Amino acid sequence: MFMKRFDKKELEVVKQIIENGEYLSGFTTTFRGGENVQKFEKDFARFIGVKYAISVNSGTAALLISFKAIMEYALSQNKKKFKNPNIHLPACTFTADPSAALMAGGKIIFEDINKKTFCMTPPKSKSMISVPTYLLGNANGSDNFKKADFLIEDCCQALGTEINGKKVGSFGDLSIFSFQETKHITTLGEGGMICSNNEELIDIIAGIRNHAEFYSGKKFLGGNFRMTEIQAAFGIVQLKKIKKILKLFRKNAQFVIKNLPSGISAPHTPSNVNNSFLVIGCLYNEKEIGASRANFLEKLTQNRSHILKKDKKSDIKGINMKSGKLISTGYSSPLYEIPMYKKFKPKNGCPNAKKFTEVSLWMDIHKFRPHDEIKEELEILTKTINQFKK
Ligand SMILES: Cc1ncc(COP(=O)(O)O)c(C=O)c1O
Numbered sequence: 001m002f003m004k005r006f007d008k009k010e011l012e013v014v015k016q017i018i019e020n021g022e023y024l025s026g027f028t029t030t031f032r033g034g035e036n037v038q039k040f041e042k043d044f045a046r047f048i049g050v051k052y053a054i055s056v057n058s059g060t061a062a063l064l065i066s067f068k069a070i071m072e073y074a075l076s077q078n079k080k081k082f083k084n085p086n087i088h089l090p091a092c093t094f095t096a097d098p099s100a101a102l103m104a105g106g107k108i109i110f111e112d113i114n115k116k117t118f119c120m121t122p123p124k125s126k127s128m129i130s131v132p133t134y135l136l137g138n139a140n141g142s143d144n145f146k147k148a149d150f151l152i153e154d155c156c157q158a159l160g161t162e163i164n165g166k167k168v169g170s171f172g173d174l175s176i177f178s179f180q181e182t183k184h185i186t187t188l189g190e191g192g193m194i195c196s197n198n199e200e201l202i203d204i205i206a207g208i209r210n211h212a213e214f215y216s217g218k219k220f221l222g223g224n225f226r227m228t229e230i231q232a233a234f235g236i237v238q239l240k241k242i243k244k245i246l247k248l249f250r251k252n253a254q255f256v257i258k259n260l261p262s263g264i265s266a267p268h269t270p271s272n273v274n275n276s277f278l279v280i281g282c283l284y285n286e287k288e289i290g291a292s293r294a295n296f297l298e299k300l301t302q303n304r305s306h307i308l309k310k311d312k313k314s315d316i317k318g319i320n321m322k323s324g325k326l327i328s329t330g331y332s333s334p335l336y337e338i339p340m341y342k343k344f345k346p347k348n349g350c351p352n353a354k355k356f357t358e359v360s361l362w363m364d365i366h367k368f369r370p371h372d373e374i375k376e377e378l379e380i381l382t383k384t385i386n387q388f389k390k
Helices: 008-020 035-048 059-076 096-103 199-209 229-240 242-258 293-303 339-344 351-359 371-388
Strands: 052-056 086-090 107-111 150-154 174-178 192-196 280-284 360-363
Touching: 008 229, 035 052, 035 192, 035 229, 052 059, 052 199, 052 229, 059 096, 059 150, 059 174, 059 192, 059 199, 086 096, 096 107, 096 339, 107 339, 192 199, 229 242, 242 280, 242 371, 293 371, 351 360
Parallel strands: 086 107, 150 174
Antiparallel strands: 052 192, 174 192, 280 360
């Protein structure tokens, strides 16, 4: 099965809006978005299985707004400790989680990850705000975050992942999504969504999205985190294809996993989880292959150079992000080793997260690619390993 990421349908809706000239309709004191923004939100909420969805202009914005909204909501109920809340995050996730937590005025507590799923293990004590990330599309398979006053599910990498047949993003007080271009669906490169069943939280979120203090006289500050009509219209078309997209990700990922050469092991997905496989997070076995991961990747890049040459390089640390033909080491260290977060390092570190960053091999080779290209990638992987094995 092969599908192109975009087709005429996306182009048509974009063209229509350019011609109509309604780029951001509904921009009023009670901004709830233009026609397309509102429809995208309604369709998205239905897909996830929640009452409400509010679109924003990135997953990072969704995080920042979510923290701010929870703090505002809790403080309005006189819960004073929410002025600088403790925010529990996995030590292995994207930097947007801790940076947004700090920008919102929170304090970070890094938690370790599960060895097999790579997702955050639940905090041992009751947490004020917990933000488990469904890393690379996987999940732990248990709804074990109940100990949090507030749960924000970070679903940026896991659109369509299910636990016991229920979509992730429907379990928390809030859940956040990204439509940045490397994700399952995109709203023209950037975009995000916040979902919830809590109407009061959603009202605060809608206010923060659109200058709450100015347009609606609220007692808290907002900003401009709005999604445009063109992005939303694009998103509506993308979401219509989501079943096909998820089927493609899963089918291709299963093919890759089944045919992985010995020395590279597949991620573990619990039996009650339907992984959406944004990236296939494998583990590299240095002993078995007989070469360091760095040496292996160097040789692999040489062997794949004819594939990589076909694409324009992105400037993100020299990684070819745009093509989706990536095989990389993933996150380079647990977050607490990054200078900005060093002071939040837990006393004994997070050993599973540390180990994961040392041996993981992230593969994007299953995304929107024809079967023969995926097969070729696997053959190159096997060939490269054989060059090292004695
Ligand atoms: C787990 C996680 N959270 C948050 C984000 C931030 O999303 P965005 O890039 O749309 O700001 C990302 C993006 O990759 C992510 O992977």
